[in-house]
Amino acid sequence: MCSKPVPREPLRRVAVTGGTHGNEMSGVCLARYWMQAPGELQRPSFSAMPLLANPAATAACRRYVGRDLNRTFTSAFLTAKAHPDDPYEVTRARELNQLLGPKASGQAFDFILDLHNTTANMGTCLIVDSTHNVFAMHLCRHLQLQSPELPCRVILYQLTGEESYSLNSVAKNGMALELGPQPQGVLRADLFTRMRALVAAALDFIQLFNQDAAFPAFEMEAYRTLGSVDFPRTEAGDLAGTVHPQLQDRDLEPLRPGAPIFQMFNGEDVLYKGASTVYPMFINEAAYYEKGIAFFQTEKLMFSVPALPALAPAPGPAP
Template identity: 40%
Template structure:
């Protein structure tokens, strides 16, 4: 097996997302599923303390601790210290990382189906998303054009990071169809790396794919004390990746009053009513649907 082609599959970055944890256990017991002709992937259970407590994190979201700034300063809490330890083991983050690929497994309470997240404009990672989408046409590519330094995700420690997000599923639960969709997306991702190593992926041809590019998160309605005073409007609930036009219902106050979307142009939505975002009172993410082209 090629030592330079180091591939790490991660579960439990969020301790209450049990699908990734369960899949890591399966892979550890069935290592042939991690093995391809040119490599055998490693596994990592990222936040074992949070997994044990069935909570997202102990003090800070681990998947927001991998910016260059947080990796370089004195750790202020358990997750920041853990992020720095993961970076030492698998990084260091940047072009000289000893990890070529890191694939992080996540779930969401939102109705997002199979979502393939590419956080940076990395043509190779976009190639992987494009390949997996060809195998699983229902999959959606979620794109955010971060710089490496600003990318807070754990998978940014590797030279190429990729995140698989599947839902809807409540936190702390397992459901077979979500587990199986995650397993299939991961298997196709590992196949892509094998085909790339074998020279079967044409890097000379430009690519184009429909993506949903992150714009911003919108807060739920809050009162003057900062308490949540409303919720996602029922017309928008479960409508992830649907279009939202100016004037259409966005939120509804607990009094029953509708709050319309007041943006200047139509957008698309994702992470609609994501339970994990209630710690910061976010209700959904705004996305821009676009055709993205890239080449090597």
């Protein structure tokens, strides 16, 4: 997994992106609103830039028009020579890389907060690349403490040895908010309000950091992706069953060996045959049918996050 250094200077260039998937309406509507009224994103030490990441997909109210934009920020796509037959999202990824990056460069934005919705019963999730991202871990902790009565889970998405591919990976640092359940193309007031509050709290944390606040070490619980499980299928590749009622809507709850995971169309149950308990997420996510994913398996981790020290004071003028 990657290891991102702790910022040693104030974060000045921050972006809040919505509509990376054009039918995830909380981020779409917030980005559109803030582009017209950006004052809500201003803080004394910086002003976050709102951005509609995938305008074509947003206009069509589709996840994407050519390929999944949030899987397109890899070196293979960003550095390849442009071709007239490139999918729209490949061209758009290169545009965003120039605007917010270039990726892995000193000129990249300091932080990107990317906004997403899921049709799965995920509640509020904070998606980060790995445990080594100390700044993001402290931001996650800050967000959790704002509403301790509401579950706010941390998801570690990056597999060992895997190149980061998401929009927020273009910046020096970043994370994604994932709120659900919300149907594709639908806006729910409760999730819209919750996402708006989370963005405000995230920007407040960056402001505190920029003001030389120090944050103590703590213990963090998170869920790390292990892999995915497909639906049962026929030899022709069609669905042969669906998510079992006992698993549906139980995202990030323990799934033990022998528990039912699918219900075949002939009425038979398919049981989980793993050797250990896992925590499934994105169960029956609408956007993942095309990807051959019924749910992801994760493991629950507890780990120590080191303190985030205050920024060193800027050197004064020479005597």
